[in-house]
Amino acid sequence: MTKRVFFFGEGKAEGDSKRRDLLGGKGAGLAEMTGLGLPVPPGLTISTEVCTAYFANPKEPGLPEGVDAEIAEALKKVEASTGMTFGDPENPLLVSVRSGARASMPGMMDTILNLGLNDACAEGLAKKTGDARFAYDAYRRFIAMYSDVALEIAREPFNTALDKLRVKTAQAKGHDVTRINAEELKKKVPDSELSAEDLKALVVEFKAIVKSASGKDFPSDPLEQLRGAIRAVFKSWNTHRAIVYRRMHDIPDSWGTACNVQAMVFGNLGDTSATGVAFTRNPSTGEKKLFGEWLPKAQGEDVVAGIRTPFPIDGSPDSLELKMPDAYRALTKICDTLEAHFRDMQDLEFTIQSGKLYMLQCRSGKRTSRAAVRIAVEQCKEKLITEEEAILRVDASSLDQLLHPTLDPKAPKKFLARGLAASPGAAVGHIVFSADEAEKRASQGKPVILVRIETSPEDIHGMKAARGIITSRGGMTSHAAVIARGMGKACIAGCSAASINYAEEKMTISVYDDAGRQAEVVTLKKGDIVTIDGSSGTIYAGEVPTIPAALAGEFGELMAWADKVRTMKVRANADTPLDARTARSFGAEGIGLCRTEHMFFDEERISAMREMILSDDVQSRERALAKLIPFQRADFVGIFQEMRGLKVTIRLLDPPLHEFLPNDPKQLQQLSRTMGVSVERLQERTKDLHEFNPMLGHRGCRLAVTYPEIYAMQVRAILEAAAQVASEGTEVYPEIMIPLAITAGELDRMRVIVDKVAAEVFAGANGKAAVPFSFGTMVELPRAAIVADELAKVAEFFSFGTNDLTQSAMGLSRDDAGKFLPAYVESGLLPKDPFVSIDTEGVGALVKLAVERGRKTRPDIKLGICGEHGGDPASCHFFQAVGLDYVSCSPFRVPIARLAVSQAALRLRAKPA
Numbered sequence: 001m002t003k004r005v006f007f008f009g010e011g012k013a014e015g016d017s018k019r020r021d022l023l024g025g026k027g028a029g030l031a032e033m034t035g036l037g038l039p040v041p042p043g044l045t046i047s048t049e050v051c052t053a054y055f056a057n058p059k060e061p062g063l064p065e066g067v068d069a070e071i072a073e074a075l076k077k078v079e080a081s082t083g084m085t086f087g088d089p090e091n092p093l094l095v096s097v098r099s100g101a102r103a104s105m106p107g108m109m110d111t112i113l114n115l116g117l118n119d120a121c122a123e124g125l126a127k128k129t130g131d132a133r134f135a136y137d138a139y140r141r142f143i144a145m146y147s148d149v150a151l152e153i154a155r156e157p158f159n160t161a162l163d164k165l166r167v168k169t170a171q172a173k174g175h176d177v178t179r180i181n182a183e184e185l186k187k188k189v190p191d192s193e194l195s196a197e198d199l200k201a202l203v204v205e206f207k208a209i210v211k212s213a214s215g216k217d218f219p220s221d222p223l224e225q226l227r228g229a230i231r232a233v234f235k236s237w238n239t240h241r242a243i244v245y246r247r248m249h250d251i252p253d254s255w256g257t258a259c260n261v262q263a264m265v266f267g268n269l270g271d272t273s274a275t276g277v278a279f280t281r282n283p284s285t286g287e288k289k290l291f292g293e294w295l296p297k298a299q300g301e302d303v304v305a306g307i308r309t310p311f312p313i314d315g316s317p318d319s320l321e322l323k324m325p326d327a328y329r330a331l332t333k334i335c336d337t338l339e340a341h342f343r344d345m346q347d348l349e350f351t352i353q354s355g356k357l358y359m360l361q362c363r364s365g366k367r368t369s370r371a372a373v374r375i376a377v378e379q380c381k382e383k384l385i386t387e388e389e390a391i392l393r394v395d396a397s398s399l400d401q402l403l404h405p406t407l408d409p410k411a412p413k414k415f416l417a418r419g420l421a422a423s424p425g426a427a428v429g430h431i432v433f434s435a436d437e438a439e440k441r442a443s444q445g446k447p448v449i450l451v452r453i454e455t456s457p458e459d460i461h462g463m464k465a466a467r468g469i470i471t472s473r474g475g476m477t478s479h480a481a482v483i484a485r486g487m488g489k490a491c492i493a494g495c496s497a498a499s500i501n502y503a504e505e506k507m508t509i510s511v512y513d514d515a516g517r518q519a520e521v522v523t524l525k526k527g528d529i530v531t532i533d534g535s536s537g538t539i540y541a542g543e544v545p546t547i548p549a550a551l552a553g554e555f556g557e558l559m560a561w562a563d564k565v566r567t568m569k570v571r572a573n574a575d576t577p578l579d580a581r582t583a584r585s586f587g588a589e590g591i592g593l594c595r596t597e598h599m600f601f602d603e604e605r606i607s608a609m610r611e612m613i614l615s616d617d618v619q620s621r622e623r624a625l626a627k628l629i630p631f632q633r634a635d636f637v638g639i640f641q642e643m644r645g646l647k648v649t650i651r652l653l654d655p656p657l658h659e660f661l662p663n664d665p666k667q668l669q670q671l672s673r674t675m676g677v678s679v680e681r682l683q684e685r686t687k688d689l690h691e692f693n694p695m696l697g698h699r700g701c702r703l704a705v706t707y708p709e710i711y712a713m714q715v716r717a718i719l720e721a722a723a724q725v726a727s728e729g730t731e732v733y734p735e736i737m738i739p740l741a742i743t744a745g746e747l748d749r750m751r752v753i754v755d756k757v758a759a760e761v762f763a764g765a766n767g768k769a770a771v772p773f774s775f776g777t778m779v780e781l782p783r784a785a786i787v788a789d790e791l792a793k794v795a796e797f798f799s800f801g802t803n804d805l806t807q808s809a810m811g812l813s814r815d816d817a818g819k820f821l822p823a824y825v826e827s828g829l830l831p832k833d834p835f836v837s838i839d840t841e842g843v844g845a846l847v848k849l850a851v852e853r854g855r856k857t858r859p860d861i862k863l864g865i866c867g868e869h870g871g872d873p874a875s876c877h878f879f880q881a882v883g884l885d886y887v888s889c890s891p892f893r894v895p896i897a898r899l900a901v902s903q904a905a906l907r908l909r910a911k912p913a
């Protein structure tokens, strides 16, 4: 049987980071730190397998047999190591009980502190510490926390009782509290002002609340408390917020969480005690400098929960560096040890009890993608990690954050307030005050900024939907800051100039001038627009224009390392010269898909297009096409110039024609005038074009089977443009691509059209020199994949259109699946949205088959993919494994794809598929 309970303490640990799967991140970190001889309070980790076993029978979850005894045995060791005993009124051992999954899920699961207290032990603790106020403060916190987490009793009555006590204390001190809200009351009467007697009375009141809510007494047996807490921690693996978080971060449900039971140390034990969090490097910028926050006389959760705004660890008059220099020095030394040991940036939690520093947690720190890139590159230069490790350290999809626009520095801005720069990036949106409202408006396509006093894990769906987040309270390590950084959303935390009123859905901001004088008071209501700059922590009124991201410095270095190891090329899907330029600036090595239909929607062009579609005979169609050709040629000239020296795959017209038809009577009348055809006739023709299932109707190369002149015009435009650009001395490589083919016969026919036009263009009267080009097809229907060996007789390249291939292979409409696919993913029927990440078993199998069959006929066939999956890192891994030559994705995703295919190459080299 695998070991289920792992003790750590006194320099020895039964686990280590190699057993992270069992110990979870927190457990592994505690074990490693203990093994390194760092000051870690002793404790035990109950493995993730126990959590899985706990849920083995979903109808009746429970701890597996025998594990109680193993916990008791490890607890004995904790007692021996601390010299304290669980439940001993003279010398009570108190513990914390915390979750800790394999992947970090900050704030998503439950924690209980000060466990082991009952009336006798509280009295004992008061005697032992000589601080009754401290003992009863710990006891009332424990009852409230335990009741919430383990007994599932609502928090409100506890908070109300506490507020009442605050009012009483305030009045006793002569404060006027008649028109004061709960927040101001908390500031007026901080916890430290509540007396021991009052806290003791509060404990009695809290216990009465428990009795009336649950019908049972609050458990006074510490072992019973412990069992309840362990069960609660395991149960919190399956709360709604934890499940949402797992879906967002691809964390499998099957992993489960470990549970850590650890001897308590107290950061709230008098003036020489404190608590804090630290990062060995700056998690926002990546700068190599200790970064963190601390609070004197406070317990661990206070910093994370944002109840009091903490102080910076260094560089301020309230810093730990100045206030507790010995502890600060010990901390910096430990930071160095841990970074060198784990060879990565660490996120640490520490507590100082009566001047002595204790480490409570270490893990690889979450960071913005900007920081991830800088840290990876700098650590490589410091010889801490290799170039290949640096490449693997950066989450490819998170690069999105770097590729986003920033505020235009030259644009006029109306400054409103400054808070903490918690997560970089610029965002513009309508302000909303609840997560539900954020989700609702975002689903209507409106950009929103979520405004909260502070966020909690319940807000996660709103944070996901919002473009950016503002909180009025909390520090750089508050929930909002940590989660926003992980999501890559702009976030301003702790903006205390903003006073937020949920009931009236408004935010009042006191705007200060440069001299620090209050200049005006601005009130913003739900729906008002603001712009936030998460990199500087600034809020501006209205919409401020943005400028595109610039990619240089460490980013460029990392990309250069990535480019050295990758074997697949990365192209872009680009339809205009501007797209092409953006793509090139991001490192695209060609265009993998130029969708020509988008070129027909401009005002001047659409009427010629409509004329063409509504024409009854070839002559009128050719007349209309002749109007279009100069536009098409000019587009291609622009694209070829931008992509000089690189391949450009141009797809001939793909969508069903009715997509271009006029739908309002005015447009129809105008068309009737231009064409000299009656409105009635045009209406009839429109009706003729109606299809029941246009996606499977008259579209793609089916169009050119009946109207070859359409493709002929497009091929002419491509080749004439190529010839023109080539004659100016620019290298050009067009690739003509046929959409939606299902038979080799179709391709034969298309090839005849192409060759005929090519012969005319290159041998034409103006004697243009021939430009080499290639001819290929999209593979986007199951039949095409199956008969790929036949198609490859004609096609010199395949480009997998995985959007349509997913739609047609799975029988799921790509335009309607949004209504029901989320239910499939949420309930685990599908591991991921197949339109985002390739369904390797089904759609992927078709790709694999087509690769094998295509190569059998034509060993040097060029193979690429141009569906949306080209920009998805997990899909890139699959495409690397099946041996494609390139992926093509939208211009902004090119860097993501470059990194993703490099990582895929490295991972497959280490572990072939």
Ligand code: PEP
Binding pocket: 593, 595, 654, 780, 800, 801, 802, 803, 804, 805, 866, 867, 868
């Ligand atoms: C595809 O089907 O994957 C594709 C790239 O074409 P479109 O998205 O234009 O249908």
Ligand code: MG
Binding pocket: 780, 801, 803, 804
């Ligand atoms: Mg398609």
